Amino acid sequence: MQAPSLAKVTRVDASAEAVAADLGVLMKHMFRTTNREIFSAVEEAGITFTQVKCLGILDELPSPIAIGALSETLGLSVPAISRAVDGLVQRGEVKRTEDPRDRRSKLLTLTAKGRRTFERFAALRFAGLKRFVADMSDEEREALAAGLRPLAGRLSP
């Protein structure tokens, strides 16, 4: 893309209020256009949203995590996580082993199957976002690309 013509670089209200309002509009539309499909895919896979979130946490963490820590991360009770994880172990998505340094604690890691499962859902979510982006005009998409880059560059590892 070329540097934009000056005609496009009009002043924009960059107050927190204005930006938050526009962000709210964007979020609402993004949800409506991308969410329903994932919802039905998760349900069809016979898995729980909580279980998908468990997979997501395990996917992004570099080292194993225990039930209690996972519970705290997701803001759900320990028994709820224990049950969710138990289901994942039975499905072969997660490996649960005793921590050798404290045998009360169980360390959780993704199996290859679990990683594939999570990546399938992540791909579905990404496809929804892509469709949303592809529906924009070229001008909208280019402006958004330039506006997101500094922030996304900092936030993503």
Added chain:
Amino acid sequence: MQAPSLAKVTRVDASAEAVAADLGVLMKHMFRTTNREIFSAVEEAGITFTQVKCLGILDELPSPIAIGALSETLGLSVPAISRAVDGLVQRGEVKRTEDPRDRRSKLLTLTAKGRRTFERFAALRFAGLKRFVADMSDEEREALAAGLRPLAGRLSP
């Protein structure tokens, strides 16, 4: 804000893939920083997420809506909506009256109390977005403002 210096207007990948990826990063962070508070506020108010969504639909529609239509809009079963609405009626948030042209159908409208309730949650969500935006650097926020404006301008009424 002045027109940006040329140094800032570097080329950015505006492909659907790149923009969708950055949008995904933004969304994830937005959730993590803004959602937990609303979650606890809803629970503390003794109301259901489904009921809040019902209030939101009624708030934005110009005319009354029936149970069946609300059910379809939210993607939940008619009995689930019937129960959710019943709770809202008992709390005085929603008015439910027979449609005079088809007395099987019940028309739903927000009461003043219902509108206030929804606006309280909307304000909470907005405050979360504002905090998220206020945490950015000036450069990030200004770039985002310019990038969101065309899209948000089109999407919002």
Added chain:
DNA sequence: TATTGTTATACTCTATAACTATA
């Protein structure tokens, strides 16, 4: 006879409480 909404029933997920095993 078909349709709109409500009530009945069963199921899933979650939280609190009770429990087991390690520390």
Added chain:
DNA sequence: TATAGTTATAGAGTATAACAATA
């Protein structure tokens, strides 16, 4: 005695099925 996790039990929300009222 305290802590990590599991199992027991109860509660909330949803879906399917059965029903009542109206078309």
